[in-house]
Amino acid sequence: xxxxxxxxxxxxxxILSGKDRGKTGKVLQxxxxxxxxVVENANMHTRFERPKKAREGGKKxxxxxxxxxxxxxxxxxNSGTPTRIGYKFLENGNKQRVGKASGKAV
Numbered sequence: 001x002x003x004x005x006x007x008x009x010x011x012x013x014x015i016l017s018g019k020d021r022g023k024t025g026k027v028l029q030x031x032x033x034x035x036x037x038v039v040e041n042a043n044m045h046t047r048f049e050r051p052k053k054a055r056e057g058g059k060k061x062x063x064x065x066x067x068x069x070x071x072x073x074x075x076x077x078n079s080g081t082p083t084r085i086g087y088k089f090l091e092n093g094n095k096q097r098v099g100k101a102s103g104k105a106v
Contacts, residue, residue, distance in 0.1 A: 005032050005069055006085040006097065013072040014082045015042055024075060028064065036066035043067045078104045 007013060011027045020042040029038040042064060049059040073082040076099040083099040085106065090096055097106045 005030050005035075005037070007037055007069060007072065007074055012075045012077075013037070013039060014075055015039065015067070015072055016082075017071050018043070018067065027072075029066075030069075031066055034066060035069055037069050037072060038064050038066050039072065040064060074099070074106065076102055076104075077106055078102050 007027060007030060009027055009030055012024060013027055014024050015021055020039075023042055025040040025042050027037050028040050031037065043066070044062055045065040047061045047063065049061060051058050074085055075081065076083040078099065079102050081101065083101040083106075086098045086100050088096050088098045088105075098104065099106050
């Protein structure tokens, strides 16, 4: 499922559903082929690693796993509220992301 994501790495997003609903966080990674984003301190999973040498303990590793792009919404930098994203072409031909609620550049 290849989606052209409107959310980019470094954006601040609000989680709309799931166990972390209502939390906000920074996007660490965008996975467009899977249609997922990795959000800082959200959707935490635990992985256990076996010991590499004898007489050494195993490790418990916690990490943020990917979540569907549809479950997050960009927070508008102008108003601080979640908003949908649109695009606008400038006079010089550049494409710019625009918050639908405020109509200003994100």
